[in-house]
Amino acid sequence: MKAAVLNEQPGGLDIEDVVIDNPGPGEVLLRVMGAGLCHSDLHYMEGIFRSKLPAVLGHESAGIVEAIGEGVSYCKPGDHVICCLSIFCGQCKQCLSGHPYRCSNPAATSRPKGAPSRLRRHDGTPIDQFARLGGFAEMMLVHQNALVKVTNDMPLDRAALIGCGITTGMGAVFRTAKVPPGASVCVIGAGGIGLAAIQAARIAGAVQVIVVDVSDEKLEVARQLGGTHVVNASKVDNVVEAVKELSDGGVEYSFEAIGLKATAEQAFNMLGVGGTATVIGMVPPKQVLEIRGIDLLAEKKLQGSMMGSNQFRTDMPAMVSMYLDGRLKLDEMVSARLSLEEINEGYAAMKRGEVTRQVITFD
Ligand SMILES: NC(=O)c1ccc[n+]([C@@H]2O[C@H](COP(=O)([O-])OP(=O)(O)OC[C@H]3O[C@@H](n4cnc5c(N)ncnc54)[C@H](O)[C@@H]3O)[C@@H](O)[C@H]2O)c1
Numbered sequence: 001m002k003a004a005v006l007n008e009q010p011g012g013l014d015i016e017d018v019v020i021d022n023p024g025p026g027e028v029l030l031r032v033m034g035a036g037l038c039h040s041d042l043h044y045m046e047g048i049f050r051s052k053l054p055a056v057l058g059h060e061s062a063g064i065v066e067a068i069g070e071g072v073s074y075c076k077p078g079d080h081v082i083c084c085l086s087i088f089c090g091q092c093k094q095c096l097s098g099h100p101y102r103c104s105n106p107a108a109t110s111r112p113k114g115a116p117s118r119l120r121r122h123d124g125t126p127i128d129q130f131a132r133l134g135g136f137a138e139m140m141l142v143h144q145n146a147l148v149k150v151t152n153d154m155p156l157d158r159a160a161l162i163g164c165g166i167t168t169g170m171g172a173v174f175r176t177a178k179v180p181p182g183a184s185v186c187v188i189g190a191g192g193i194g195l196a197a198i199q200a201a202r203i204a205g206a207v208q209v210i211v212v213d214v215s216d217e218k219l220e221v222a223r224q225l226g227g228t229h230v231v232n233a234s235k236v237d238n239v240v241e242a243v244k245e246l247s248d249g250g251v252e253y254s255f256e257a258i259g260l261k262a263t264a265e266q267a268f269n270m271l272g273v274g275g276t277a278t279v280i281g282m283v284p285p286k287q288v289l290e291i292r293g294i295d296l297l298a299e300k301k302l303q304g305s306m307m308g309s310n311q312f313r314t315d316m317p318a319m320v321s322m323y324l325d326g327r328l329k330l331d332e333m334v335s336a337r338l339s340l341e342e343i344n345e346g347y348a349a350m351k352r353g354e355v356t357r358q359v360i361t362f363d
Pocket residue numbers: 037038039040041043164165168188189190191192193194212213214215218233257258259260263279280281282283305306307308350353355356
């Protein structure tokens with residue numbers, strides 16, 4: 001099968017013909033129908049985060065079950081599914097205390113040490129699956145606990161976006177920060193993740209959703225999806241002051257959806273008394289963030305969010321319902337459909353900041 005392989009860091013993706021194994025115990029083989037381009041893969045292509053190599057990147061996918069391995073009880077061939085990298089064992093303390101996205105026992109949902117790799121080259125060289133998914137490929141072989149079934153009337157190219165970006169952005173609002181009705185919110189970064197957070201803030205009943213980005217086109221999409229005010233960071237002297245002015249001294253909830261020191265610090269500094277800043281963006285591993293200690297006396301909080309603190313087997317079907325009833329806008333978020341061969345151009349366009357979400361389709 002065809003797959004997009006990262007062979008060096010930094011580096012682009014090579015389209016290669018690779019071998020995918022048959023499903024082993026607990027595993028499911030899927031035909032991929034949609035694979036979204038998330039900025040996280042780009043961080044690995046740029047070498048800002050380290051990855052095992054060679055690796056098939058991609059972690060925002062939806063598809064149709066082709067075959068199941070021994071002991072798979074959750075799904076059957078023909079089922080439509082979304083993948084999620086928050087693969088849960090269901091038995092560790094994190095899973096059992098309501099935090100399956102923080103599962104501490106990945107060995108329980110991986111092949112045993114020494115077993116053949118799920119993906120390999122024709123010469124036998126093992127190929128890693130990024131996030132134990134490897135979604136930039138025609139087929140995927142994953143553990144059944146990486147999947148959620150969805151109704152057949154959900155278009156699978158848009159279902160793919162729920163696999164990471166939508167769940168991450170909406171989950172940060174609903175689950176990590178728990179934004180209540182009536183809140184004032186600011187979202188910094190209106191890419192795939194930020195637009196999902198903006199939509200969740202609208203659905204949660206936030207009265208003010210200020211959006212900060214450097215692109216007027218992104219800010220226009222953000223307005224259509226729920227932004228009530230926009231700030232172009234490249235056109236104001238001081239983003240924090242601009243947001244404070246719009247929000248009567250500071251917002252109650254801020255979300256950073258880029259992954260930079262400057263914008264993560266802006267998210268904290270734009271809070272009003274008692275406010276909570278949630279950093280969703282992947283800040284480089286060695287980057288230190290600075291905040292003023294005195295702000296803690298004003299009960300301002302800075303927190304992270306991993307995959308929207310999701311419980312994806314229940315959250316994703318709810319997001320599908322919100323798409324089907326018109327509340328969650330996904331059609332408007334897809335700025336391009338690409339073939340697998342066009343993936344490097346897609347990432348170049350993301351780097352230039354030209355696109356909202358792009359999705360690879362396989363027809
Ligand atoms: N925490 C998690 O679990 C998780 C999950 C998925 C993605 N992420 C991370 O979220 C971040 C966003 O991902 P994405 O796919 O939405 O990226 P994206 O590239 O689609 O969007 C980033 C947006 O930020 C804007 N931007 C860039 N610099 C800016 C600045 N200085 N001020 C204001 N706006 C600026 C860009 O114009 C763009 O609209 C990435 O760091 C990604 O790795 C985290």
